[in-house]
Amino acid sequence: MRILLDVMGGDLPPHELVKGGVAAGHRLDVDILFSGEQAAVSHALTRLRERDGSKFSILPSSQVITMTEPPVQAVRKKRDSSLVNGLLALKEHTVDAFVSPGNTGAVVAGAIFIVGRIEGIPRPGIAATIPTVSGREIVVIDVGANVDCAPDHLLHFALMGATYARDVLGIAQPTIGLLNIGTERAKGNKLAHRVYDLLADAPLPFIGNVEGHHLLTERPVDVVVCDGFIGNVFLKTLEGGISAVSNILRSGVNRNWRGRLGGLMLRPVFSLVRKKLSYNQSGGAPLLGVNGSIVIAHGRSDAVAIESAIDVAYRAAKCHLNETMAKGISGWGGNGR
Amino acid sequence: MRILLDVMGGDLPPHELVKGGVAAGHRLDVDILFSGEQAAVSHALTRLRERDGSKFSILPSSQVITMTEPPVQAVRKKRDSSLVNGLLALKEHTVDAFVSPGNTGAVVAGAIFIVGRIEGIPRPGIAATIPTVSGREIVVIDVGANVDCAPDHLLHFALMGATYARDVLGIAQPTIGLLNIGTERAKGNKLAHRVYDLLADAPLPFIGNVEGHHLLTERPVDVVVCDGFIGNVFLKTLEGGISAVSNILRSGVNRNWRGRLGGLMLRPVFSLVRKKLSYNQSGGAPLLGVNGSIVIAHGRSDAVAIESAIDVAYRAAKCHLNETMAKGISGWGGNGR
Numbered sequence: 001m002r003i004l005l006d007v008m009g010g011d012l013p014p015h016e017l018v019k020g021g022v023a024a025g026h027r028l029d030v031d032i033l034f035s036g037e038q039a040a041v042s043h044a045l046t047r048l049r050e051r052d053g054s055k056f057s058i059l060p061s062s063q064v065i066t067m068t069e070p071p072v073q074a075v076r077k078k079r080d081s082s083l084v085n086g087l088l089a090l091k092e093h094t095v096d097a098f099v100s101p102g103n104t105g106a107v108v109a110g111a112i113f114i115v116g117r118i119e120g121i122p123r124p125g126i127a128a129t130i131p132t133v134s135g136r137e138i139v140v141i142d143v144g145a146n147v148d149c150a151p152d153h154l155l156h157f158a159l160m161g162a163t164y165a166r167d168v169l170g171i172a173q174p175t176i177g178l179l180n181i182g183t184e185r186a187k188g189n190k191l192a193h194r195v196y197d198l199l200a201d202a203p204l205p206f207i208g209n210v211e212g213h214h215l216l217t218e219r220p221v222d223v224v225v226c227d228g229f230i231g232n233v234f235l236k237t238l239e240g241g242i243s244a245v246s247n248i249l250r251s252g253v254n255r256n257w258r259g260r261l262g263g264l265m266l267r268p269v270f271s272l273v274r275k276k277l278s279y280n281q282s283g284g285a286p287l288l289g290v291n292g293s294i295v296i297a298h299g300r301s302d303a304v305a306i307e308s309a310i311d312v313a314y315r316a317a318k319c320h321l322n323e324t325m326a327k328g329i330s331g332w333g334g335n336g337r
Numbered sequence: 338m339r340i341l342l343d344v345m346g347g348d349l350p351p352h353e354l355v356k357g358g359v360a361a362g363h364r365l366d367v368d369i370l371f372s373g374e375q376a377a378v379s380h381a382l383t384r385l386r387e388r389d390g391s392k393f394s395i396l397p398s399s400q401v402i403t404m405t406e407p408p409v410q411a412v413r414k415k416r417d418s419s420l421v422n423g424l425l426a427l428k429e430h431t432v433d434a435f436v437s438p439g440n441t442g443a444v445v446a447g448a449i450f451i452v453g454r455i456e457g458i459p460r461p462g463i464a465a466t467i468p469t470v471s472g473r474e475i476v477v478i479d480v481g482a483n484v485d486c487a488p489d490h491l492l493h494f495a496l497m498g499a500t501y502a503r504d505v506l507g508i509a510q511p512t513i514g515l516l517n518i519g520t521e522r523a524k525g526n527k528l529a530h531r532v533y534d535l536l537a538d539a540p541l542p543f544i545g546n547v548e549g550h551h552l553l554t555e556r557p558v559d560v561v562v563c564d565g566f567i568g569n570v571f572l573k574t575l576e577g578g579i580s581a582v583s584n585i586l587r588s589g590v591n592r593n594w595r596g597r598l599g600g601l602m603l604r605p606v607f608s609l610v611r612k613k614l615s616y617n618q619s620g621g622a623p624l625l626g627v628n629g630s631i632v633i634a635h636g637r638s639d640a641v642a643i644e645s646a647i648d649v650a651y652r653a654a655k656c657h658l659n660e661t662m663a664k665g666i667s668g669w670g671g672n673g674r
Contacts, residue, residue: 068521133584144518147526181481181569184405189484189566212574216581229526230570232518237549237571241578244553245610247470252606262602269589269596273582 003313004095005306007036007044008064008082009102011299017101018044020306025055027307028314033095035059035086061085067299071105075113083107087114090292097293097313099284101301108145111290118326123149124289125157125228126296127164128235129312131276132219139165140179140224143231143285151194154178154225158204160288161223163328167319168286168312177210177221179230184209191227199225212237216277242277284309286316288325293317339368340650341432342643344378345401345419346439348636354438355381357643362392364644365651370432372396372423398422404636408442412450420444424451427629434630434650436621438638444631445482445624452629455663460486461626462494462565463633464501465572466649468613469556476502477516477561480568480622488531491515491562495541497625498560500665504656505623505649514547514558516567521546528564536562549574553614579614621646623653625662630654 003024007017014036022045025032031054034041038060042052050056063081065074075084083102087110090098100107108124117124125142132138141161146153158176165174178195180188185196187209199206210220212234226234249270253263263270283305284297293316297309316322340361344354351373359382362369368391371378375397379389387393400418402411412421420439424447427435437444445461454461462479469475478498483490495513502511515532517525522533524546536543547557549571563571586607590600600607620642621634630653634646653659 070523133581147518147529179570181484181566181573186407192484192566211577212570212572213577213580216577217584229518229529230567233516233549233567234570234574235549236518237552237574238578240548240550240553241575242582243550244470244614245579245582247554248610248613249603249606252603252609255606258602259606262599262606265595265599265602266586266589269586269592269599272589273585276585277581 001314001317002031002033002095003097003099003310003317004033004035004059004086004089005310006082006086006098006100006102007034007041008061009066009100010297010301011067012302014040015044015047016303017301017306019048020301020303021310022048022050022056023303024307024310028311030314031055031057033057033059033089035082035089036061059085059089065103065106067103069103069106071103071109074103074106075110083110084114087111090294091115097295097317099295099297099306099309099313101297101299101306101309104144104296107294107296108287111287111292111294115290115292115294118289118291118322121156121160121289123153123156124287125160126285127161127288128231128285129169129283130235130238131278132216133276134219135276136219137169138215138219138222138224139169140226140231140234141288142226142228143235144228145287146228148229149191149227151191151198154195154227155198155202156289158199158202158206158223158225159328160325161225162204163325164286164288164321165222167321167324168315171222173205174222176204176206176223176225177208179224179226179234180209180211182209183211195225283312286312291322293322338651338654339370339432340434340436340647340654341370341372341396341423341426342647343419343423343435343437343439344371344373345398346403346437347634347638348404349639351377352381352384353640354638354643356385357638357640358647359385359387359393360640361644361647365648367651368392368394370394370396370426372419372426373398396422396426402440402443404440406440406443408440408446411440411443412447420447421451424448427631428452434632434654436632436634436643436646436650438634438636438643438646441481441633444633448624448627448629448631452627452631455626455628455659458493458497458626460490460493461624462497463622464498464625465568465622466506466620467572467575468615469553470613471556472613473556474506475552475556475559475561476506477563477568477571478625479563479565480572481565482624483565485566486528486564488528488535491532491564492535492539493626495536495543495560495562496665497662498562499541500662501623501625501658502559504658504661505652508559510542511559513541513543513560513562514545516561516563516571517546517548519546520548532562620649623649628659630659
């Protein structure tokens with residue numbers, strides 16, 4: 001298997017991302033094709049005592065799509081960017097999967113224009129895998145690909161999220177919940193009401209509405225469905241709540257001897273919190289619904305995060321997630337609807 | 338001043354809520370009119386060695402609107418409920434403010450039908466005051482009164498939130514931010530784009546978009562504006578993130594002697610976290626934009642939370658917030674728009 005890594009569009013420099021790619025290449029026994037500025041990648045490989053060869057190779061590009069560029073225009077104009085070149089390589093099956101920590105909107109736009117959508121899926125969705133207190137993960141879809149959704153888009157998110165949870169995360173019979181502002185059926189806005197009706201009528205393991213305050217502690221479902229605007233607010237707010245607590249704890253621990261002693265005693269507990277609830281480190285988020293394995297890593301990804309994002313891409317490609325998804329959509333479409 | 342407390346619709350029994358009302362009545366030197374079942378309130382007062390008199394009195398009712406009832410129907414049908422009777426007392430100026438831990442939707446619907454909207458405000462909004470790491474609060478409006486908003490509703494939320502922040506919280510020149518999924522102007526859904534344009538053109542101290550992950554730690558603004566669905570998801574998710582961390586810490590501290598020792602050393606730090614970030618205890622949320630001081634307390638409110646909600650109602654009524662708001666709307670409406 002060969003996985004493409006876009007090393008140019010992230011917040012950290014190419015050499016840090018190449019490091020993650022090399023680590024993943026060795027650990028997973030896959031080949032990595034680095035998409036980016038040739039000299040930078042080549043230099044990074046040399047520093048890591050690797051060389052441009054068959055295991056690690058370079059797809060040279062002269063342009064970079066930055067984080068703040070308008071996605072659609074950027075993809076159209078920057079034809080020799082690491083992002084566009086990488087997606088072309090995926091389309092042409094030069095690689096089996098694509099990973100980028102770059103501009104999320106540009107990856108989504110490029111994926112739709114270049115790689116194409118799975119038939120029957122008008123809107124691909126980004127699935128984030130979030131850790132919970134129990135240690136078991138939850139899939140949240142969509143977390144930002146579509147900020148204005150029609151009800152049937154969320155129906156597709158539900159199906160794709162459940163397929164992903166089953167085939168990649170290994171959850172046997174994933175249950176589905178709708179992110180809402182109350183558990184009763186009548187709660188929520190117009191979109192939520194219509195999505196609830198669609199999900200309740202569909203042959204899917206839909207269990208009803210779920211809410212932000214109990215998702216991490218009670219883990220009521222395996223897959224949470226929402227529109228991309230809500231999903232993105234949800235993810236960032238969760239991160240905000242967790243970092244607020246960490247912030248107060250950190251300054252408390254550093255304040256005096258008592259704090260420092262307490263901090264020392266609770267070091268294993270604090271690292272458990274970090275391990276269980278670290279959103280930045282946990283892999284990348286796959287873009288589901290396009291004709292290829294595409295994983296979007298956090299913009300702030302370091303080598304460890306990149307390695308973990310490549311792992312997600314590897315698992316998705318290995319189990320032929322997209323083929324299953326395409327079959328699932330058509331099979332399910334005829335299933336009584 | 339006389340404040341009405343609805344003691345029937347909350348999750349906790351009337352005697353717990355009466356306790357909060359009595360405490361607030363003594364501390365703030367206000368009279369409390371308890372709306373609810375006469376025998377229950379009377380019994381609770383006796384237990385607290387108080388009596389039905391001028392300071393503490395009872396507005397008897399025979400019906401209760403529960404948490405799960407459809408709001409509009411409940412308000413229409415249950416004419417002798419503690420909630421409806423209480424709002425009628427507010428409308429007739431028998432009391433200066435109204436506090437209820439009951440069905441939020443029913444309080445909002447009842448407030449609009451019975452008490453009425455301030456002229457120029459088509460949609461009242463619920464303003465939540467949330468604590469941040471720095472100790473200074475942020476106002477978030479709307480957190481659930483309106484789940485489907487037009488852009489100009491958010492413009493009114495901005496104005497009402499800023500007035501509340503200035504007159505009740507004492508923030509001299511409150512700044513306003515729009516809750517979004519990125520800080521750049523182009524980010525967000527259709528509603529966010531249109532609201533951004535409206536806010537940028539209005540004579541308001543609008544500083545741009547804000548995001549969930551930095552609100553508590555960086556506190557970039559004093560007032561955060563959003564539609565009620567997003568705002569409610571935001572509040573609950575924040576609570577979820579914080580309780581996930583607390584949950585892991587708690588079991589870590591209780592696991593072994595090392596954890597217990599650490600917990601003992603860090604007790605002041607943990608209580609600082611609780612003090613700084615406890616959403617349930619912090620007061621009630623005023624419903625802004627109606628012709629009367631109405632405060633919605635958390636459904637799970639205990640006596641302490643009720644006392645704090647009455648405090649919010651007291652401060653809002655004392656500074657004649659509604660009169661200022663009505664003037665603000667008309668004054669600002671003519672201000673170049």
